[in-house]
Structure formats: C-alpha cells, structure tokens
Amino acid sequence: MASSIGFRLARLPHLWRSILDRRLAPLGLTQTRWVTLYHIWRLGEGHPQCDLARVIGVEAPSLVRTLGQLEEQGLVERRACDSDRRSKRIYLTPAAMPLLEKIDAVATQVREEFFVGLGERELEQLNEWLSTIEANGLAIQAREQEPPTA
Structure with a gap:
C-alpha cells in the first residue's frame, strides 16, 4: 500500500492541472500563463521575478518569456526595483482582475469536485x-x- 502512495501523490497535481487546463481553455490562457498569473495574485504584487520563478518552480528564462507574453496581453507590468535597477518587480494590471476572478471560480469548483465525499x-x-x-x-x-x- 505505502509503495503506491508516492505515485498517487505525484499523479494528483497532473490530474488537477489537466482538468483546470480544459476548463480554462475558453479564456485563451495556456497553463503556463494562468499558473503564472494565479501565483502573482496569490503571492502578492511587487515581488521580484526571481521570487516568482522560485515559487512557481520554473527557471528564470522561462518565466521571463511568459511574463513578456502576459505583458503583451496587457495583464502584467514589470517595473524596475528602486534599490536594484537590474531586478524587475511584477504587478498585475486592472485588466487581469476579471480574468483572475474567473480562474479562481473555476479552481474553486474543481476543488469542490475533487473533495466530494x-x-x-x-x-x-x-x-x-x-x-x-x-x-x-x-x-x-x-x-x-x-x-x-x-
């Protein structure tokens, strides 16, 4: 029994994201983009890119590319840090909030379905x-x- 627990624990995040991906597809967001947006929202605005990359569990270059795409969509802004001009801090735009509310509603529904019983x-x-x-x-x-x- 204990030997299968690790496999089941590893499978759950993939299953969770797969269901969320399918339900969030109508919003026009890839998994990488909605995960990034959601983490910015949950982490709080104004954190450095390196902190966000660490929380999400991705390499900094991958995050830079995703943030560029989110900037093009008008959902985030990257601003230079006052104390270190090389460091960029991440902020959500007002346009991101309605989208994040939809993402959160879908995630809440999926969570409720996962925990039935x-x-x-x-x-x-x-x-x-x-x-x-x-x-x-x-x-x-x-x-x-x-x-x-x-």
Whole structure:
C-alpha cells in the first residue's frame, strides 16, 4: 500500500492541472500563463521575478518569456526595483482582475469536485498528513544539500 502512495501523490497535481487546463481553455490562457498569473495574485504584487520563478518552480528564462507574453496581453507590468535597477518587480494590471476572478471560480469548483465525499474533519486530517510528509521531504532535501563532512 505505502509503495503506491508516492505515485498517487505525484499523479494528483497532473490530474488537477489537466482538468483546470480544459476548463480554462475558453479564456485563451495556456497553463503556463494562468499558473503564472494565479501565483502573482496569490503571492502578492511587487515581488521580484526571481521570487516568482522560485515559487512557481520554473527557471528564470522561462518565466521571463511568459511574463513578456502576459505583458503583451496587457495583464502584467514589470517595473524596475528602486534599490536594484537590474531586478524587475511584477504587478498585475486592472485588466487581469476579471480574468483572475474567473480562474479562481473555476479552481474553486474543481476543488469542490475533487473533495466530494470528504468532510471538513477528513480534509483537516489530510492537510495535517500532507504537512508532515512535506516537512519530512524538506528535511531530507536539507540533509542531502549539506556539504559532505570530511
């Protein structure tokens, strides 16, 4: 049983994004664009591009390309940082808000459908278990990134 849990945990994000992609297709956004917009919204405006790339889990050059496309659509603005002109900070435009509200409504609906059959107590327990698993994974990652001792 435990051996299949990892595979199931890995499959869920792909399934989630696939369903969201299909439902968000009428808005004319690729997965890369809606994921980027949604993360900017959730992270809060004015964060540097490098922070956004780290949160999304993409390389900076890929994010730069996506942000350029979102700028062309009039959905985001990149502004130079006051303290470091080389760094760009990301801001949503007013045109992005109605689109983000639609994305959020679709995501909420999908979330509700995913959790059918689970009550509030089960969802709280699941969240606790996932937090424990994540903390264990982060601890493993931190140990493996430590320089070897001589």
